[in-house]
Amino acid sequence: MRVAEFDREYVLRQAMLAFMQCGYAKTSMQKLTQVTALHPGSLYAAFGNKKGIFLAAIEQYQADRNQQFTALFCDQMPVLPSLRLYLDSIIAECISGDAMKVCLLTKSISEVEGQDLQISQALMANLNAYENALAIQFKRAIEQGEIANTRTGEQLARFLTMGLYGLRTYALTNRCEHDLQQLANDLYHAICN
Template sequence: MRNAEFNREVVLRSAMTAFMDKGYAKTSMQDLSRATGLHPGSIYCAFDNKRGLLLAALEQYNQDRNAEFQGFFDGSQPVLGALRNYLDNIVTECLSCEAAKACLLTKALSEIAGQDDEIRNIISSSLADWQNALAALFEQAKVCGELKTDRDSAHLARYFVMGIYGLRTFAYTHPQPEVLQQLAEQLYQDICA
């Protein structure tokens, strides 16, 4: 059998969108075929099955989000300035027509992680890496004198992550820009206090 030729990143990003639109269970192979432009046989050949495509999409999503995160915290500005810009970006995501697609990890976590240990472990590891990266940034901000607190950096990171989860969830039912911006500002102030 001949291997299908395609741009893997494009296909995986299209699959992400399909999974975020309908969720894993409701996304059919026909939906994935339409989204990716691949025939079902090509999807099976390249990824084994729908679950294999989800695993690959989660990996691509994690790579994309890590690159985006690193872009905000590239050292070109102080940590707290970058943190504010990062929060503004999250608010923008929440307000976009793509709000339902804001986080593939949390969507997959709530839908299927309880039924699939491998997926749960992948998602948990990705979220722990994000939290650890934030803790390192908060520690850096403390060392540089930007952040004047005796609170533990790991605790600040957990609090910040919880705030972002809450902000994204709240945006589903209360998508008013001014409300989301106020909540993001409060989260920022709570970190800086």
């Protein structure tokens, strides 16, 4: 028997970047073979088809994001300083100009919504998981007295999620650091008051 030679995580991260840059429809299999340095046969053997590659890339993306998120929002630390750092990191990403500046989940849901149920559901599940993770942090912030309890953790998480969708979309047309920081600041104060 023979074992696969390629590094699955590397391949998926390369595919991920291609999908973020070009979108699902416009990322051709040829492009995927280029960025992964794998031939069609290997890709099809490993992931079934283009959709399989995409779904696997989504999982990889979410795993990476999750790791970043849990590292930042450590359960021992106060929430609000982490939130500020988080907003800063997103703005840095938006300004950087590389493919990572868009969120794969947000970009994809906008593209495939109503076209492919399986992909939509995978994206929704991940987006909901993300919002729930935020809600847990906001609940903790309320319990610890960092935020007034006029709104629930879920409500705050929903509002921030919406705000981040908007911030990332806004950054597509305006990459002025000052404007983006002001928006993030307004968003922060709409939450913490």
